[in-house]
Amino acid sequence: MTADPQRWLWAVGALALWLALIAVIVWRERKARAAAHARSDALAGAGEGRPVLIAFASQTGFAEELAWMTARSLGDGGVGARVLSFADLDVQTLKSTDRALLIVSTTGEGDPPDSAARFVRKVMGEATDLSKLRFGLLALGDRSYDQFCGFGHAVDGWLRRAGAEPLFDMVEVDNGEAGAIRHWQHQLNQITGSVTAPDWTPPAYDPWRLVERTLVNPGSPGGEAYHLAFEAVGATPDWSAGDIAEVGLPERDGVTPGSREYSIASLPSDGRVEFLIRLMRHPDGAPGLASGWLTQDLALGDQVGMRLRANRSFHGPADETPMILIGNGTGIAGLRAHLKSRTASGGAWLLFGERTQAHDAFFDAELQAWLASGVLRRLDRSFSRDAGDGRYVQDLVAAAADELRAWGSRGAAIYVCGSLEGMSQGVHAALESALGADVVLTLLEDGRYRRDVY
Numbered sequence: 001m002t003a004d005p006q007r008w009l010w011a012v013g014a015l016a017l018w019l020a021l022i023a024v025i026v027w028r029e030r031k032a033r034a035a036a037h038a039r040s041d042a043l044a045g046a047g048e049g050r051p052v053l054i055a056f057a058s059q060t061g062f063a064e065e066l067a068w069m070t071a072r073s074l075g076d077g078g079v080g081a082r083v084l085s086f087a088d089l090d091v092q093t094l095k096s097t098d099r100a101l102l103i104v105s106t107t108g109e110g111d112p113p114d115s116a117a118r119f120v121r122k123v124m125g126e127a128t129d130l131s132k133l134r135f136g137l138l139a140l141g142d143r144s145y146d147q148f149c150g151f152g153h154a155v156d157g158w159l160r161r162a163g164a165e166p167l168f169d170m171v172e173v174d175n176g177e178a179g180a181i182r183h184w185q186h187q188l189n190q191i192t193g194s195v196t197a198p199d200w201t202p203p204a205y206d207p208w209r210l211v212e213r214t215l216v217n218p219g220s221p222g223g224e225a226y227h228l229a230f231e232a233v234g235a236t237p238d239w240s241a242g243d244i245a246e247v248g249l250p251e252r253d254g255v256t257p258g259s260r261e262y263s264i265a266s267l268p269s270d271g272r273v274e275f276l277i278r279l280m281r282h283p284d285g286a287p288g289l290a291s292g293w294l295t296q297d298l299a300l301g302d303q304v305g306m307r308l309r310a311n312r313s314f315h316g317p318a319d320e321t322p323m324i325l326i327g328n329g330t331g332i333a334g335l336r337a338h339l340k341s342r343t344a345s346g347g348a349w350l351l352f353g354e355r356t357q358a359h360d361a362f363f364d365a366e367l368q369a370w371l372a373s374g375v376l377r378r379l380d381r382s383f384s385r386d387a388g389d390g391r392y393v394q395d396l397v398a399a400a401a402d403e404l405r406a407w408g409s410r411g412a413a414i415y416v417c418g419s420l421e422g423m424s425q426g427v428h429a430a431l432e433s434a435l436g437a438d439v440v441l442t443l444l445e446d447g448r449y450r451r452d453v454y
């Protein structure tokens with residue numbers, strides 16, 4: 001114990017500052033939730049009788065988008081709806097609801113979205129009687145993964161075991177397939193008694209023009225990575241750091257191959273949407289469909305169809321909250337948008353891994369400028385192919401355990417962007433060793449550990 005009054009004053013001051021910071025974070029979070037609740041309440045009052053509960057578990061925003069479209073369709077058919085994220089869903093709400101529509105995606109290797117982590121542990125971990133509940137389930141997934149709609153199946157099985165009665169069989173959506181979504185709309189019509197098919201065509205693509213393309217890693221032992229910039233042909237829309245762009249692929253042999261999603265690396269204030277895209281190659285060396293088209297075939301001045309999608313689960317925290325950004329390869333794109341939107345207030349720490357310092361230190365000049373301005377408090381990079389280094393980003397996480405704990409105790413939020421295999425799993429394990437598995441789970445459940453991995 002110290003008797004020095006000045007030290008005491010410093011300690012009390014630091015504690016007061018910390019408490020104020022936490023209060024601001026909680027207040028901001030509440031404000032955002034209150035806005036969503038207000039939107040939901042307006043829809044809940046749309047019809048007669050008890051509103052249908054619509055709950056979504058979304059990692060990259062698609063399930064959330066479909067949840068609001070579902071609510072609007074019900075509202076148009078005279079049925080009120082209440083929209084909730086799985087993050088806000090509890091067993092009491094389910095018990096007191098007679099009809100629920102659940103829209104859930106699967107991430108990782110058959111895993112639930114991060115925002116559903118608490119629901120999985122607290123609600124699905126316990127036996128419950130939901131025999132008064134009737135439900136419909138829309139499961140989003142992608143058949144190229146081993147566990148297609150893994151979380152959808154887990155929720156379906158759990159609800160049935162709890163005695164809930166399905167209104168119709170689970171609708172599975174493979175990679176946004178329009179036919180399956182139309183089938184879901186058809187089921188909604190059964191609920192509202194409506195015969196007209198609601199217009200659910202996703203928002204049209206807007207035209208954007210390629211204005212810049214630079215190979216950023218000539219000579220790299222890794223695949224070529226390109227920095228691309230597109231300007232809107234019409235008005236530039238608004239978006240936030242963490243959001244995603246869907247780029248429509250051109251028709252080939254009469255077939256439209258759908259779209260590809262890329263993390264946006266810029267902000268509206270840049271006046272353009274920027275990406276960092278790796279040219280993928282097939283084993284025979286042929287370029288990948290989307291990355292080959294965007295990085296090789298498309299010429300400057302050419303137009304593409306693109307729509308921007310809110311990816312709320314990767315939006316940034318309040319500016320006062322320190323951010324720990326972790327990523328590898330082209331995953332720096334989404335992290336760069338966050339760095340661009342930061343001020344020196346909360347500051348950021350970037351841990352980044354690539355192959356070689358000489359060729360793959362992406363956005364180095366910008367990072368140095370952010371270090372100088374104080375936005376970036378600390379920069380740790382590893383280069384796995386460099387002699388004398390050989391580390392991956394997860395090794396940086398492991399080596400910085402003490403400092404991570406210190407940032408954690410100041411309320412920092414952790415954002416991970418990059419490859420799922422290897423990187424995000426390795427980083428997750430390294431975070432668990434550094435902070436403890438319980439702490440990592442709590443961070444995940446509190447939205448202070450967010451991931452955008454692919």
Ligand SMILES: Cc1cc2nc3c(=O)[nH]c(=O)nc-3n(C[C@H](O)[C@H](O)[C@H](O)COP(=O)(O)O)c2cc1C
Nearest residue numbers: 058059060061062063105108110141142145148149
């Ligand atoms: C990193 C990642 C992992 C995924 N893992 C799976 C999976 O294991 N099984 C599956 O069916 N779909 C998987 N998907 C596909 C998503 O479920 C699908 O894209 C869904 O439409 C996303 O919806 P959301 O934006 O609401 O999260 C994965 C997608 C990503 C980006």
